[in-house]
Amino acid sequence: MSEVVVTAGDSPIREVNIEIRARLAEGNSVVVRDTRSRHNLGVGLPAGAKVRFEGSVGYYCGGLNDGAFIEVERNAGWSTGEAMATGEIIVNGYAGMSTGASMRGGLIHVKGDAGPRCGVAMKGGDIIVEGKIGYMSGFMAHAGRIIALSGADEACADSLWGGEVWVAGPVESLGVDSKIIEPEPEEVASVEELLAGRGLGDNSREWQKIVSAQKLWHFESRDASAWLMI
Amino acid sequence: MCGIAGRILSAPGRIGDDLVDLMEAQRHRGADSTGFALYGEPLETGYIVRAMAPERDKLSADLDDFLAILRENGSDFLADPTYDNADTAHVSVRMTIKDPKDFVTWSRQADTMCEQLEIQSVGRSLEIVKDLGGASEVAEKHNIRDFIGTHGLGHARLATESSVSPTASHPFWARLFPDVAIVHNGQITDYYTWRDRLERKGYRFMTYNDSELIAVWIADQMAQGSSQAKAMKDSIGQIDGVFTYLLCDTDSMGFAKDRWAIKPLVVIEENGQMAVATEEQAVRMVYPGNEDIINYDGPSMTGTWQISSVRKAA
Structure with missing residues (x-):
């Protein structure tokens, strides 16, 4: 597989994405240069594709990913990998708000911190954040795992319906209707195995596994005051 | 959805040019109107x-x-x-x-x-220039790019709550306080409650734009002796809605963000200069290199940059 360069610059994003797909279809891997933190780069990439973005990208990079391997050299804006089905996205810097929003499968690996509502409404897959996850991460997630290696900001796992938020390091506060439970040894082994496979093995971590307290599953409007945060 | 931006130079320079670039890069966030708050060399009298x-x-x-x-x-x-x-x-x-x-x-x-x-x-020092259209059109019509100054604000508007007109766009002057201006990205949900209260106190609203409320609210806080920094902090608990706004005068530029961490803010500071915007791609227009960005993404945040030396006090 040879590597070819696509330049984003100020070209219309539709044209940039068409060119990325054309180069991929010829059997190449693609490096995108001069990304200028622009939005919607590399959306809907197919299985087997390999795309690397130099610099930073804007919103929705790698959204609807269907099996591609995508790497962002620096930072990503909002909703990286939104609604992705499968595949892998690596962000080497900071990932903005709503990383992995509504994702259904695959893996997002953020090497810096992640912004607020990381994994919002996710339905499957894994998000690994080597830094800290932002305010209200895991908000209304249904399934999947968010794994944070350096703590979580306030209101962690707020209104979690299902899925798991794993935090090593301090959790500033829990959001509504979530609770910390003792993980089973085989669950810890599964998380550590995933991390070890990415060069992040460390068996000394003290995990806080956060799951839904399941009270909001049976919401009654007369109880609304119990859920109001302000 | 709107886009906001601010820029501070370490010495008087082409502030207008930078602000037009910052706003042109956020044109997709709203181009029904664009406005600028420009701070030139202050008059002595x-x-x-x-x-x-x-x-x-x-x-x-x-x-x-x-x-x-x-x-x-x-x-x-x-x-x-x-x-x-x-x-x-x-x-x-x-x-x-x-x-x-x-x-x-x-x-x-x-x-x-x-x-x-x-x-x-x-x-x-302050001059607010705003009009219909995107950054380039407004800049060309009002010769914004050639404006020389030390700092300023920009705003790209996508009207969601009130009519589109040249006067209803941002920035807004904090009426009766010379040199104080705001730009805002968001929606104020208790607008009519606050507007009613402030009108009873004698404040005049020129538009039905909810962002004007922030300017009038800040002016009222200042009239009661509050500092701008305190007013920004207090606004987070008192004004309801989702917002990130920038507040500027001759000496400083500050920001405040709501409790829900909805509206982003991206900053690059370097060598006594600073650019701030809703989106990273805007600040990259004035800092195209490898400068590190700071994302103020969290809830209930405020901060202030001093114009002379660009220091941030959280």
């Missing part, structure tokens, strides 16, 4: 007044009325007013005036003729 008249044909008569009110208040034009010569019905006017005997008395009286000539900013 006298004020720069920026105003807009809806009817170009009547400008000369409206300026006569405006001048009559100035003279009643011991002021006068320091030079002939200048205005754009576009073919639009509305016209933007720039005036320099002598200090009125009492600023507030004059300002309140001048606002009684706001339907003829609406004051958009008054300051030793």
